[in-house]
Amino acid sequence: MASVWRVGGWLLGYNSFYDKVLSESLARGSVGAEAWGEYLRLSANYYHPLGDWQLRDNQTQEQRMAAGYDVTAQARLPFYQHINTSVSVEQYFGDSVDLFHSGTGYHNPVAVSVGLNYTPVPLVTVTAKHKQGEKWRQPEQCGTEAKLSLWRTP
Structure with missing residues (x-):
């Protein structure tokens, strides 16, 4: 909704x-x-x-989604609108929260992500993103995406 x-x-x-x-x-x-x-x-x-909490596949640990929040800002440069930047902060609450899907849980982990997108034409976007936590760093993510809009309303 x-x-x-x-x-x-x-x-x-x-x-x-x-x-x-x-x-x-x-x-x-x-x-x-x-x-x-x-x-x-x-x-x-x-x-x-x-x-509620549920047993994991190994039947010795319980799991559920963690409560948390994220705040994101995205900006594009007025003088060169093909480049977009982003910064995001996220935090989840609880013990053994696996924010990075690494198999290691942390207490109330916080992570910051920064990203850069380049869209030379509306069909193609090249992206780069870095995510850093207090005790863990996720490998940089780079990618290319293609978008094709068949129906566009004015």
Whole structure:
């Protein structure tokens, strides 16, 4: 569920969603807010686990989604609009939270991500992203994506 409205030169909105890992029957709900300007996008989300603790495959540990939040800012350069930048901070609460999917859990982990996108033409985007936690660093992510919009409304 979401709603968006225009205030001056900004688009403001809120959203809520339900998300589930089907293979493990883990679920969470989220509420968020966004503000989009011509050169700046801001967003914030809060995540809350839905459901009880469940035994993992090894039958010795329990698991569930962690409560947490993220705050993201994306900006593009007014003088060179093919380049977009992003910075994001996320934190999840609990003991043994595996924020980096490394098999190691941390207490209330925090991570910061920075990214850079280059879109020379609307069809192609090249991306680079770095994510760093307090005690863990995720390998840099680089990629290329192609988007083809067959139906576009004015």
